[in-house]
Amino acid sequence: MKTKITIYLLAIGILISGCSTKSQKENTLNISGAxxxxxxxxxxxxxxxxxxxxxxxNISAGGAGKGMADVLSGTVDMGMFSREIEPEEIEKGIWWAxxxxxxxxxxxxxDNPYLDEILQKGITRDQFRMIFVTGSIADWGFLxxxxxxxxxxxxxxxxxxxxxGTWASYxxxxxxxxxxxxxxxxxxxxxxxxxxxxxxxxNNTAYVYDINTGQKRPGIEVVPIDINENGTIDPEENFYxxxxxxxxxxxxxxxxYPPARELYFITKGLPVKKSLLDFIRWTLTxxxxxxxxxxxxxxxxxxxxxxxxxxx
Amino acid sequence: MNRRKIIEQNIxxxxxxxxxxxxxxxxxxxxxxxxxxGVGSLSLEMVTKPPSGGYYFGGDGGILNxxxxxxxxxxxxxxxxxxxxxxxxxxxxxxxxxxxxxxxxIRYFLDALWGIPSIVYGAFGFTxxxxxxxxxxxxxxxxxxxxxxxPIMIRTFDEVLSAIPMGLHEASLALGSTNTQTAFRVMxxxxxxxxITAVLLAFGRGIGxxxxxxxxxxYTDLIPRNLDEPAATLPxxxxxxxxxxxxxxxxxxxxxxxxxxxxxxxxxxTARTFSRKFTRxxxx
Amino acid sequence: xxKTGTVWKQLSSxxxxxxxxxxxxxxxxxxxxxxxxxxxxxxxxxxWQLIGTSEWAPSEGRFGFLPFIFSSFYVxxxxxxxxxPVCLLSAIYLTQFASPRLSTxxxxxxxxxxxxxxxxxxxxxxxxxxxxISQVAAPLFGTTSPGYSIxxxxxxxxxxxxxxxLNMLIETFRTVPVGLREAALSLGATGWESVKHVxxxxxxxxxxxxxxxxxxxAFGETLAVMMVVGxxxxxxxNPFQAGYxxxxxxxxxxxxxxxxxxxxxxxxxxxxxxxxxxLIINLVFRYFIYKAQKV
Numbered sequence: 049m050k051t052k053i054t055i056y057l058l059a060i061g062i063l064i065s066g067c068s069t070k071s072q073k074e075n076t077l078n079i080s081g082a083x084x085x086x087x088x089x090x091x092x093x094x095x096x097x098x099x100x101x102x103x104x105x106n107i108s109a110g111g112a113g114k115g116m117a118d119v120l121s122g123t124v125d126m127g128m129f130s131r132e133i134e135p136e137e138i139e140k141g142i143w144w145a146x147x148x149x150x151x152x153x154x155x156x157x158x159d160n161p162y163l164d165e166i167l168q169k170g171i172t173r174d175q176f177r178m179i180f181v182t183g184s185i186a187d188w189g190f191l192x193x194x195x196x197x198x199x200x201x202x203x204x205x206x207x208x209x210x211x212x213g214t215w216a217s218y219x220x221x222x223x224x225x226x227x228x229x230x231x232x233x234x235x236x237x238x239x240x241x242x243x244x245x246x247x248x249x250x251n252n253t254a255y256v257y258d259i260n261t262g263q264k265r266p267g268i269e270v271v272p273i274d275i276n277e278n279g280t281i282d283p284e285e286n287f288y289x290x291x292x293x294x295x296x297x298x299x300x301x302x303x304x305y306p307p308a309r310e311l312y313f314i315t316k317g318l319p320v321k322k323s324l325l326d327f328i329r330w331t332l333t334x335x336x337x338x339x340x341x342x343x344x345x346x347x348x349x350x351x352x353x354x355x356x357x358x359x360x
Numbered sequence: 361m362n363r364r365k366i367i368e369q370n371i372x373x374x375x376x377x378x379x380x381x382x383x384x385x386x387x388x389x390x391x392x393x394x395x396x397x398g399v400g401s402l403s404l405e406m407v408t409k410p411p412s413g414g415y416y417f418g419g420d421g422g423i424l425n426x427x428x429x430x431x432x433x434x435x436x437x438x439x440x441x442x443x444x445x446x447x448x449x450x451x452x453x454x455x456x457x458x459x460x461x462x463x464x465x466i467r468y469f470l471d472a473l474w475g476i477p478s479i480v481y482g483a484f485g486f487t488x489x490x491x492x493x494x495x496x497x498x499x500x501x502x503x504x505x506x507x508x509x510x511p512i513m514i515r516t517f518d519e520v521l522s523a524i525p526m527g528l529h530e531a532s533l534a535l536g537s538t539n540t541q542t543a544f545r546v547m548x549x550x551x552x553x554x555x556i557t558a559v560l561l562a563f564g565r566g567i568g569x570x571x572x573x574x575x576x577x578x579y580t581d582l583i584p585r586n587l588d589e590p591a592a593t594l595p596x597x598x599x600x601x602x603x604x605x606x607x608x609x610x611x612x613x614x615x616x617x618x619x620x621x622x623x624x625x626x627x628x629x630t631a632r633t634f635s636r637k638f639t640r641x642x643x644x
Numbered sequence: 645x646x647k648t649g650t651v652w653k654q655l656s657s658x659x660x661x662x663x664x665x666x667x668x669x670x671x672x673x674x675x676x677x678x679x680x681x682x683x684x685x686x687x688x689x690x691x692w693q694l695i696g697t698s699e700w701a702p703s704e705g706r707f708g709f710l711p712f713i714f715s716s717f718y719v720x721x722x723x724x725x726x727x728x729p730v731c732l733l734s735a736i737y738l739t740q741f742a743s744p745r746l747s748t749x750x751x752x753x754x755x756x757x758x759x760x761x762x763x764x765x766x767x768x769x770x771x772x773x774x775x776x777i778s779q780v781a782a783p784l785f786g787t788t789s790p791g792y793s794i795x796x797x798x799x800x801x802x803x804x805x806x807x808x809x810l811n812m813l814i815e816t817f818r819t820v821p822v823g824l825r826e827a828a829l830s831l832g833a834t835g836w837e838s839v840k841h842v843x844x845x846x847x848x849x850x851x852x853x854x855x856x857x858x859x860x861x862a863f864g865e866t867l868a869v870m871m872v873v874g875x876x877x878x879x880x881x882n883p884f885q886a887g888y889x890x891x892x893x894x895x896x897x898x899x900x901x902x903x904x905x906x907x908x909x910x911x912x913x914x915x916x917x918x919x920x921x922x923l924i925i926n927l928v929f930r931y932f933i934y935k936a937q938k939v
Binding site: 136206208209222224228230232240243244255358 | 702703737770775790792870886895898939
């Protein structure tokens with residue numbers, strides 16, 4: 049009988065000690081959200097925790113939508129978000145700060161039989177819309193005004209993600225309006241495209257370009273966007289050769305916006321935790337020096353000031 | 361007449377053989393692929409260190425966070441499963457032995473529970489978590505996984521217990537013990553190997569399942585210090601590494617999968633040796 | 645001595661009963677909780693509209709679950725058709741005809757396979773099965789296929805369920821007393837005949853159970869299927885085209901849940917549908933077992 053009582057008491061004791069103390073909670077930051085921001089946030093967390101060892105930062109990636117869902121439901125302190133914030137979400141009280149900029153780019157296989165025409169002419173926004181949304185362009189022959197040259201196989205993202213939302217907003221629609229085979233996750237999509245000569249899709253820049261070499265990964269090619277819609281890719285529209293030139297085009301806003309996009313930290317209402325506010329301010333200031341090496345475009349100065357002001 | 365029988369026999373025997381060998385071939389093929397791709401990136405560092413900040417860019421570190429997180433969740437969930445499941449299984453087989461209809465009804469429900477997909481438990485766990493005001497945490501993960509594995513444990517244990525000859529049960533009662541005493545002192549001992557198998561099976565499931573922890577346990581690169589903190593799990597670690605743009609990190613996902621597979625292998629081998637050891641001493 | 649005995653007895657049998665009740669009430673709790681969370685859906689569409697229509701436009705508030713239910717059944721039945729005969733034949737071979745050494749090798753192999761995380765099966769599916777379908781299988785049948793298809797889902801699921809079904813079938817066949825089989829042999833039956841008439845007959849309920857297990861598992865599997873099935877909302881009988889089973893719907897769109905009104909209710913309703921269908925499958929299989937045992 050005595051042993052039973054001691055076991056029960058021990059169990060209760062373990063349970064109680066298992067919960068955190070108030071100060072531990074204050075110094076713990078739980079973040080979740082977009083895959084696009086995940087590697088950068090992890091790097092930031094490492095550097096920040098070196099400066100402030102008493103802070104613990106837990107980061108998980110589950111897609112931009114999951115970040116939003118977790119923030120709205122109070123499951124995490126802050127979310128990483130990779131598309132524009134919708135009005136309904138703002139109505140629910142979302143607070144945000146932009147951290148850096150990257151881009152979603154249209155992709156095809158390097159083995160596409162019409163690669164040369166595509167690289168020379170590019171595809172306009174309207175044509176993209178007809179490929180991805182309405183389906184009225186379904187054959188690669190549209191490039192040369194011929195018919196039956198090969199079916200265009202459209203791929204999109206199955207999971208609720210920022211990349212799809214951003215690409216869709218470029219085409220004036222929503223993710224669910226993008227009609228194509230749904231692949232889970234960005235690497236899966238890049239893989240599917242590189243293996244199928246007839247495929248077309250879209251990816252985050254990080255999954256197309258290798259950050260170390262600055263070149264496109266083998267098997268995948270970028271579709272130049274015919275921004276001025278004149279039917280060819282002019283020299284000033286041709287910046288897809290290296291990661292560096294593409295990011296420069298994004299930074300100078302030559303590349304359209306969307307599908308270039310700002311990456312955000314989101315919270316429900318102005319953050320209350322001091323440690324969270326400190327972290328956000330740090331990423332907007334000292335943290336910006338890690339952004340380029342990670343393959344993103346740093347926030348322009350005026351925007352940083354604007355966001356810093358929001359934290360007060 | 362005889363020739364026809366022999367022909368039929370040979371046909372089927374060959375069919376069975378073909379089925380088995382192609383099965384073995386295919387299954388072995390899958391295992392080989394994983395090990396082949398994973399062994400290259402396997403290192404002591406992977407098992408002993410948590411990831412560093414640049415891990416998903418190809419930096420150093422390992423998946424210790426996920427290994428420990430998974431172990432915490434699996435152990436916690438298994439304990440809960442034992443506390444609730446063991447007495448339940450014993451009760452069905454001892455106290456309810458006269459009421460066959462009730463037994464069948466309960467067994468039906470347990471089967472139903474076993475069949476519920478882990479994602480439903482995940483969705484339910486998420487709802488529960490929100491209602492309890494819990495964030496994505498170790499505790500939420502443990503509860504959800506416990507919900508998932510308790511039916512497995514009960515059912516496996518129940519199968520073993522129901523195979524125990526009634527004679528033993530009746531003998532115990534005849535000697536004057538109560539139902540409860542019979543349950544714990546006789547049936548449990550007799551079915552102990554089955555109990556261990558059940559526990560190990562449940563544990564193995566708890567470690568490897570992804571859908572249930574997807575919404576509930578969160579993820580982190582740190583090792584959780586208490587129940588409120590999110591915990592990394594091996595299946596999700598594999599998944600996130602696979603989602604990285606860098607090929608070296610993707611290779612590491614295979615190494616993580618290899619680690620998980622080895623853990624499961626150890627568990628199942630232990631379960632099998634146990635059941636063989638104890639069957640020798642039990643009454644047939 | 646007697647007093648502590650009774651108190652302990654009350655405590656522990658109380659503990660046993662309450663454990664049992666708690667556990668048994670879980671499916672009800674889950675069902676009720678999911679149903680409650682789905683109720684906002686019913687304000688705009690009736691139950692029949694939800695289950696029976698196929699229009700899926702969440703941002704316009706129209707949720708037709710039929711394509712998902714159809715895909716789930718299609719993929720599951722396909723996987724069953726692939727897995728069941730193979731498992732049955734292999735289990736027979738391993739328990740009746742093969743050398744014991746082969747069985748001892750098989751056991752760890754099966755256990756490892758049962759333990760491999762579903763993500764890995766998904767990756768294997770993408771690496772091997774999807775190209776196989778688009779380059780080999782589809783041309784063979786005269787159609788084209790992107791590879792990511794219901795067929796891919798069916799094959800991957802079949803491979804995932806085989807370890808479980810095989811394990812259970814082997815255990816079932818093992819419990820048939822050797823004496824029975826020997827008796828059949830001594831009466832002049834051939835090896836195969838003794839299997840056909842004795843072993844299988846005796847294990848019918850075990851066989852049905854393992855099939856039910858395989859089906860339920862296939863129906864609810866999430867991650868691996870999601871990676872190869874193509875995730876397109878369609879109602880198409882062509883297995884070479886993509887589909888979108890229920891678990892994939894929940895896992896994929898978990899993120900959009902709170903951004904689009906009533907999407908979270910839709911996903912909870914999908915989970916509820918999953919639950920109900922699995923319970924019904926279980927009921928059906930229990931009935932078969934009951935009938936088989938009567939024979």
